Amino acid sequence: MKEKETTLKVIAEKLNISITTVSKALKDYSDVSPKTRERVLELARELNYTPNSFAVNLRTKESKTIGLIIPEVVHHFFSSVINGIIAEAEKNEYLVIILQSNESLELEKKQVQLLINKRVDGIIMSLSNESNDDDHIREIIQRNIPFVMFDKISKIIPCSKVIIDDQKAASAAVEHLISVGCKKIAHIRGPVNPQNAIDRFLGYKKALEKNQIPFDKNLVYTCVRVSFEEGYAFAKEICENHPDVDGIFVITDLVAVGVLAYLNEHHIKVPEQIAVIGFSNWFMSQVIQPKLSTVDQPSYEMGVSAFNLLLKEIKAVKEEQPKVIENVVLDTQIIVRESTKK
Amino acid sequence: MKEKETTLKVIAEKLNISITTVSKALKDYSDVSPKTRERVLELARELNYTPNSFAVNLRTKESKTIGLIIPEVVHHFFSSVINGIIAEAEKNEYLVIILQSNESLELEKKQVQLLINKRVDGIIMSLSNESNDDDHIREIIQRNIPFVMFDKISKIIPCSKVIIDDQKAASAAVEHLISVGCKKIAHIRGPVNPQNAIDRFLGYKKALEKNQIPFDKNLVYTCVRVSFEEGYAFAKEICENHPDVDGIFVITDLVAVGVLAYLNEHHIKVPEQIAVIGFSNWFMSQVIQPKLSTVDQPSYEMGVSAFNLLLKEIKAVKEEQPKVIENVVLDTQIIVRESTKK
DNA sequence: TTTATAATCGAAAACGTTTTCGAAATTACC
DNA sequence: GGTAATTTCGAAAACGTTTTCGATTATAAA
Numbered sequence A, B: 001m002k003e004k005e006t007t008l009k010v011i012a013e014k015l016n017i018s019i020t021t022v023s024k025a026l027k028d029y030s031d032v033s034p035k036t037r038e039r040v041l042e043l044a045r046e047l048n049y050t051p052n053s054f055a056v057n058l059r060t061k062e063s064k065t066i067g068l069i070i071p072e073v074v075h076h077f078f079s080s081v082i083n084g085i086i087a088e089a090e091k092n093e094y095l096v097i098i099l100q101s102n103e104s105l106e107l108e109k110k111q112v113q114l115l116i117n118k119r120v121d122g123i124i125m126s127l128s129n130e131s132n133d134d135d136h137i138r139e140i141i142q143r144n145i146p147f148v149m150f151d152k153i154s155k156i157i158p159c160s161k162v163i164i165d166d167q168k169a170a171s172a173a174v175e176h177l178i179s180v181g182c183k184k185i186a187h188i189r190g191p192v193n194p195q196n197a198i199d200r201f202l203g204y205k206k207a208l209e210k211n212q213i214p215f216d217k218n219l220v221y222t223c224v225r226v227s228f229e230e231g232y233a234f235a236k237e238i239c240e241n242h243p244d245v246d247g248i249f250v251i252t253d254l255v256a257v258g259v260l261a262y263l264n265e266h267h268i269k270v271p272e273q274i275a276v277i278g279f280s281n282w283f284m285s286q287v288i289q290p291k292l293s294t295v296d297q298p299s300y301e302m303g304v305s306a307f308n309l310l311l312k313e314i315k316a317v318k319e320e321q322p323k324v325i326e327n328v329v330l331d332t333q334i335i336v337r338e339s340t341k342k
Numbered sequence C: 001t002t003t004a005t006a007a008t009c010g011a012a013a014a015c016g017t018t019t020t021c022g023a024a025a026t027t028a029c030c
Numbered sequence D: 001g002g003t004a005a006t007t008t009c010g011a012a013a014a015c016g017t018t019t020t021c022g023a024t025t026a027t028a029a030a
Helices: A008-015 A019-026 A036-044 A053-059 A076-090 A105-118 A133-142 A167-181 A193-208 A230-240 A255-267 A299-318 B006-013 B019-028 B035-045 B055-060 B076-091 B103-117 B135-142 B166-179 B195-210 B227-243 B253-265 B299-318
Strands: A065-070 A095-099 A124-125 A148-149 A160-164 A183-191 A220-222 A247-250 A275-277 A292-295 A327-331 A333-335 B065-072 B095-100 B122-125 B147-150 B161-162 B185-187 B220-222 B246-248 B276-279 B294-296 B327-331 B333-335
Touching: A008 A019, A008 A036, A019 A036, A053 B055, A065 A076, A065 A105, A076 A095, A076 A299, A076 B095, A076 B166, A095 B076, A105 A124, A124 A160, A124 A299, A148 A299, A160 A167, A160 A299, A167 A183, A167 A193, A167 A247, A167 A275, A167 A292, A167 A333, A183 A193, A183 A230, A183 A255, A220 A230, A220 A255, A220 B195, A230 A247, A230 A255, A247 A255, A255 A275, A299 A327, A327 B294, B006 B035, B019 B035, B065 B103, B076 B095, B095 B103, B103 B135, B103 B253, B103 B276, B122 B299, B147 B299, B161 B166, B161 B299, B166 B246, B166 B276, B166 B294, B166 B333, B185 B195, B185 B227, B185 B253, B220 B227, B220 B246, B227 B246, B227 B253, B227 B333, B246 B253, B299 B327
Parallel strands: A065 A095, A065 A124, A124 A148, A148 A160, A160 A327, A183 A220, A183 A247, A247 A275, B065 B095, B065 B122, B122 B147, B147 B161, B161 B327, B185 B220, B185 B246, B246 B276
Antiparallel strands: A095 B095, A292 A333, B294 B333
16 A cells, blocks of 8 residues: 655644645745744654655746756866766756756757646757857747857857867967967867857967968868777878978877877877877876877856856846856966877 | 747737647647647647646646666766666656765765755656765655665665675686686775675675685775875885785776876786776777776667666656566676786 | 734646546448 | 437646735733
C-alpha cells in the first residue's frame, strides 16, 4: 500500500483548519496566529512535507530552472563555463538543464524549442559553428524570454552577452610571437562562421600590420572541426610548403597540441625553429612537452557572469521593467610557457 | 501590451467548441471528427500553441526531466558520461538537470533534496568521495524514485548500477606491467572511501599475488584530491625512497600525468627505468610525451546505459510494477602506449 | 455595553491541462 | 418511420498551490 503524499490538504485536515491557513503558515504570512503556525510547522516537519513544485510552477509561472545550450560538453573550456553557471545558479536556487548542440544548427533549433516548451525561466547559450542570427534565436527574443549569449555569440542579436575581446587577445598573442623574434607567422584559424574565429583572425592581421609584417593569406589555415588532427595536418602543410615560418598562432589549444605533436615527431625544435601559441588555456597545455603558451580565458567567471546577467533579466521581466541589454567583456591574459620562450 | 498566451481555452473560444475537444484533437483521440480536428490543428499552428508544461506536469505527475549528480563536471571522464546521458535522454525526450557535488557530502545531500523537491522523474548519480550509504541516498530509494548509480557506487545500496569491473581492470593493468618486465610495482591509489579506488587497489594486490610478487604496503600511496600535483609529489617520493621501483600503476590518468611530469623533469626514462600505466583514457594521455598507457573506460556508453536503466525504472514505477534491480558491467580495455612499451 | 479596530481565519477562484462519463447528434438497420 | 448502434461532443473533476477578499472572532477604546 502506498502512503499518500503529504499535501497542504492532508495537513489541513489533520489539524482541522483550512488549506489557506496551512499555506500561509508555511510562508510566514502575518495573518496567522503564532499558535497555529507552530502546529502547522511541526506537523509539516513530521510528515516531511515538501511543496509540490509542479503546482507551484503552474501557479507562479516560474520554475526556477534555466536552460543552457552549448556546442560540446567534453571540452575543457565549456565544462569550466558549465561549472561556473551551475555553481552560481545553485547559490541563487536555480537549477540548470544542459543541452548539447554538437555544433549542429538543426539540433540547436530543436533544443531551443524544447527549452521554450519547457518554459524555463531563461536561456544561456553559446552558438554552434553553423549558427548565426537565425529564426530560433529571434524567437527567444520575441517571446521575451530572458536570454544571454556567451563566447560564440552573434553580434547582431540584441541581447546581453559575456565575451572576451577576441581581437585584442589575438593581437596580443601574435605580438608576443613577434616580441620573441618571429618574422613569419602562420595562423590556424577556426571555422568561417563563428564570430570569435573571425575576431581572432582580425586580431592576427592587425598585429601583423602594426608591426609591418606583410599579411599573406597563404599562411592562414582554416579548421572545420577544430581538432587535434587538423592541427597535426596543418603543421605538416606549413612545414612542407612554408619552411621559413617561425611562429604559429592557433585558434585553440587542442589544435595547437596537434601542431606540437607533428613538430615533435619531426624533431622540429619548439620554440627555436617554430614558436607556437594557442588559445583558451586548456589544462592539457601545461602538462605537454613543450608546455604550451596560450591565452587564458576566464571560463569559470564567464559562467558566473552569464548567469548573473540572466538573473537580472529574469527579475526585470518579472517586474515588467524594460529589458536592459548589458555586455560584459572579461579580461584575458597571455600565459608564456616553453613553446614561445626563446 | 502583452499578447496573451495561447492556451486550450483561447483555441476553444475562437472555434466555439469546448476545451475538452481541443485537447482531444491535439492528442489524436478517436472521438473527435476529422473536420474539427483539422480546424483545431490549423488554428493551433497558426497561434503557435505549445502546451503549458507546468500544467501538464501537474496533471500527469511527471516532468520528463531527470537529475544527474556528479562530483566534477570539469573532468574528462565525467563530461563524457554527461555527454552519453544527455544524448540518450534527448532521444527519449527527457531533459537533464546537472548538479555538481564538488566531492562534498554536504553539498551532495542538499542536491539530492533539491532534486527530490523538484520531483524529477529519476536520478542518476556518481557518489562523491566522502559519500557512502548515507541517509540521503536511502531517502531516494525509500521514496521509490527511480535511481541509478554509476562509477562511484555504494555496493550495499539496492539499486541499479552501471560500472566496470575495476578489480579485473586493475589486475590486467598491473599484469601488463609485469608482462613488460616490471619486478617492483608501486601503486598510487585513490582515496580510502570510494569503491572503485578500493577495487583497483585490490586488483593491484591480486595481480601481484598471482605473479608471486610480494605485496609491500610502503609502495602504496594514497591520493586525497586525486590531482596532477599529487602524482608529481608521489613520483618524487617513490624515486627518493624506493629507487628500485620499475613500474607504477596509477589510479587515474590525471595523476599519472603528474607522475610523468616529475619523471621527465628528472630525466628518468619512461618506460626503460620506470613504466607507468594510468586509468580512464583521458584525451590528454595520447598527446603527452611519452604517450601514456592506460585502461580505457567506456564513459559515453556508461552514460547511455545509465540512462536506459533509469528509463526502465521510470516505466516500471509508472506502471506500478515491482522494481527490477539491474547491474551493467561494461568492458574495459588496456591501451598500450609508449609509457609501457619497453 | 456598544462601537471601532485589529487579529485571525477560510471560501473560492485561478493557473492549464487530462480524462471520465454521460449526453447529444448522427448514422445504420429493419 | 422508429429503434439501435455509433459517432461526436462537453461538463466537470482533478492535480496542489497561491492569493484575494470578505467573514468571523478577539481585543481595545469609548
